[in-house]
Amino acid sequence: MQPSPKLRRYWRAGVGIAVAALILGACGSSTTTTTTSPVSTTHPTKPTVGGTAYWAQAPGATPNWIFPFASLSYFSVANLTQFQYLMYRPLYWFGQITTSAPTVDYSLSLANAPAWSNGDKTVTINLKGWKYSNGQTVDAQSVIFWLNMQKAEYKNWAGWAPGLFPQNVASYSATSPTSLAVTINLTSAFNPTWYLYNQLSEIDPMPQAWDITALGGKPGSGGCSAVSKGLMTGASTMAACTAVWTFDTDNNGQSKSPHMAGDEATYASNPVWQVADGPWKLKAFDATNSEATFVPNPAYSGPQKPYLTEFVELPFTSDSTEFAALEAGGTGAPQIGYIPTQDLPSWTGQPGTVGSNFAALTGKFSLVPVYDWGINYEPENFQSNTDVGGSTNAGYVFQQLYVRQALQLAIDQPAIIKAVDKGYGVPTYGPAPIFPTNTFATAAEASNPYAFNLTTAESLLRSHGWTVNPGGVDVCSKPGTASDECGANIGAGAKLQFKEVYANGTAAIAETVDLETSEWSKEGISVTATSEPFDQVIGLAAACLMNQGAKCAWEIANWGGGWVYSPDYEPTGEEIFATGAGSNSGSYNNTQNNTLIHETNVSSSSSIFDNWEIFLAKQLPVIWQPNPAAEIDEVSNSIGGVTPINALLNLTPEYWYYKS
Numbered sequence: 001m002q003p004s005p006k007l008r009r010y011w012r013a014g015v016g017i018a019v020a021a022l023i024l025g026a027c028g029s030s031t032t033t034t035t036t037s038p039v040s041t042t043h044p045t046k047p048t049v050g051g052t053a054y055w056a057q058a059p060g061a062t063p064n065w066i067f068p069f070a071s072l073s074y075f076s077v078a079n080l081t082q083f084q085y086l087m088y089r090p091l092y093w094f095g096q097i098t099t100s101a102p103t104v105d106y107s108l109s110l111a112n113a114p115a116w117s118n119g120d121k122t123v124t125i126n127l128k129g130w131k132y133s134n135g136q137t138v139d140a141q142s143v144i145f146w147l148n149m150q151k152a153e154y155k156n157w158a159g160w161a162p163g164l165f166p167q168n169v170a171s172y173s174a175t176s177p178t179s180l181a182v183t184i185n186l187t188s189a190f191n192p193t194w195y196l197y198n199q200l201s202e203i204d205p206m207p208q209a210w211d212i213t214a215l216g217g218k219p220g221s222g223g224c225s226a227v228s229k230g231l232m233t234g235a236s237t238m239a240a241c242t243a244v245w246t247f248d249t250d251n252n253g254q255s256k257s258p259h260m261a262g263d264e265a266t267y268a269s270n271p272v273w274q275v276a277d278g279p280w281k282l283k284a285f286d287a288t289n290s291e292a293t294f295v296p297n298p299a300y301s302g303p304q305k306p307y308l309t310e311f312v313e314l315p316f317t318s319d320s321t322e323f324a325a326l327e328a329g330g331t332g333a334p335q336i337g338y339i340p341t342q343d344l345p346s347w348t349g350q351p352g353t354v355g356s357n358f359a360a361l362t363g364k365f366s367l368v369p370v371y372d373w374g375i376n377y378e379p380e381n382f383q384s385n386t387d388v389g390g391s392t393n394a395g396y397v398f399q400q401l402y403v404r405q406a407l408q409l410a411i412d413q414p415a416i417i418k419a420v421d422k423g424y425g426v427p428t429y430g431p432a433p434i435f436p437t438n439t440f441a442t443a444a445e446a447s448n449p450y451a452f453n454l455t456t457a458e459s460l461l462r463s464h465g466w467t468v469n470p471g472g473v474d475v476c477s478k479p480g481t482a483s484d485e486c487g488a489n490i491g492a493g494a495k496l497q498f499k500e501v502y503a504n505g506t507a508a509i510a511e512t513v514d515l516e517t518s519e520w521s522k523e524g525i526s527v528t529a530t531s532e533p534f535d536q537v538i539g540l541a542a543a544c545l546m547n548q549g550a551k552c553a554w555e556i557a558n559w560g561g562g563w564v565y566s567p568d569y570e571p572t573g574e575e576i577f578a579t580g581a582g583s584n585s586g587s588y589n590n591t592q593n594n595t596l597i598h599e600t601n602v603s604s605s606s607s608i609f610d611n612w613e614i615f616l617a618k619q620l621p622v623i624w625q626p627n628p629a630a631e632i633d634e635v636s637n638s639i640g641g642v643t644p645i646n647a648l649l650n651l652t653p654e655y656w657y658y659k660s
Helices: 080-087 140-156 192-198 235-248 319-328 394-398 401-408 413-419 454-463 507-522 534-540 546-552 591-602 606-619
Strands: 052-056 115-117 122-126 169-173 181-186 280-285 292-296 310-314 336-338 365-370 497-503 526-532 556-558 631-636
Touching (some): 080 280, 080 310, 140 181, 140 235, 319 336, 319 507, 507 526, 526 534, 534 556
Parallel strands (some): 052 310
Antiparallel strands (some): 115 122, 169 181, 292 310, 336 631
16 A cells, blocks of 8 residues: 555666565464564674765655655555655554565564454564653553554545545553553454555554644644543544644645645655664755655664765755766765656667676666556546536546447557567566566466557447547547446547646656557547656546546646555555545445455455456556556665665665775
8 A cells, every 4th residue: 555555656766576476374263473584784894884875866756755644645655665764663564674575574564463352353462662762661551552543544645545444443552641552342253464554554653742633732732632541532532633644744734834745845854754764864855855764773783774974865856867967976976766768778678687788887776676566557547527528527437338448449558668668577477476477467467458459449439339530539429328338427529638647757757648649649549648746636636526626637647657566565445445435536436446455454265366366457447558667776886785675665874884
């Protein structure tokens, strides 16, 4: 659900891909879950201590939200795993340090493996007792603070989907606020592995210092972190949580007067955000460009203290300006950056392998392709209220499966990977990632149900009552709901004429959009594309209803990265494809899909997952498009500990060091 989310934007530290396959967990009753061996590192015996490392942010995808409880507008890799997680650790850490596997690592987690009982209807979280930087223990109160917030404000949490937390929880409790155990009773039995990977994975324990409704307020005075001994928290605490959420988030960023999450200028100066349990604290944050400077948190309880004295995230307006800085080198230039795809030598090898580097960087930097644990897509807005002619809203057109099929049949994924991604990409044919290698992607999905075919696309449109005008605009000439007519709520004269907004700053995204719109034009689907900063694109592409005016006026959105399955690590799709889910950008709505998703949540059967995956791959809730390597990174040969990095795009500079 990151995405973690979570909506990903290209990431830029190296990774060698050798992903261990995720295995669907057994659904049988168990009292404990499996554990992992302690983390080991590939560092030299005595790494150099000290120095500042500079890391290049993606163009237009800068951190702009510090509070871990985020709505879809702020639910991005740039905010979560590349910013917040440095300071504020999630309850369970996913992603290995010595491999690229997107699996749980208990040695880096705030809690030990969850213990299951009562026929998989009760789970107990046993915390390790790590400390926040102000001395408070990460205890039951920290976890219940998050649970209370989620219960009160779940519709403002991007990871929410109907039927999931808090709806699937009967109660949660602890014997005292300072206890290191929290017990959660579920409404029914769930697959323990799924519940760990897609529900407990979302919890970010929060310090009492955040439980306030005014600057300088006494920690806990807001009343949201109240601990109940047995029953779900009551109405008074829920009201308190709403007040705390409104204050902490500046009402979801709509106001900056309280100087909290909506006010980037005070991120480094507000003492509230200095209360951290991660390995880093924020030293400086430039609100004009989102440059962030971190220093080690001396109170960090985890196994890896930073070697570096400072870590700096550098902003860039475009991939070309970043690459120029990388080539120029010198003081303040990034040591961990990325090469624009247009400057990359083409490669015909298999995903996970690497070709030649850019000549001017050879010997100074190592070329490292990063492939994420995710899929790439662009959502159509099924509730779009813009008029496309014939008194027809665009959303009604997108609701027709044959229209979505015609759009998908014009996406030549292998050609885009070759021409735009220079061979460093993998296709997306459905909701499960094709790569890194895993047990989820079925042969049926991998075979591509909608291989590029403009002839078939045109036939579909003609057979459903459209006059096809290649190079022009198709027009509905046969309105109605019969099988050979345009479909429900589509009037005579409606046009296949849409607008798309895409993320700027990266040439590869613009090139992909150009190729797609060109092919659509050949079948008479006219799409006018304009670019905006990444943060604005994901802010625009939010679920809505047709009667909500300008909020629902968007039609197609393309932020260039789709979804990284984090913190919804099992790719069961409830956060992005279930009806009403917090990150279901296009408001896709299908009852059978909802039923199949629920079945994947409660059962460990691979056949149940396969049924859902194949169904959704063919139903096209979004437009599937190629998933380029999350970044083609350039890692300075003077810096160690950067690789390998897991496929979840976690940023862990505490392991980085200068080579002596």
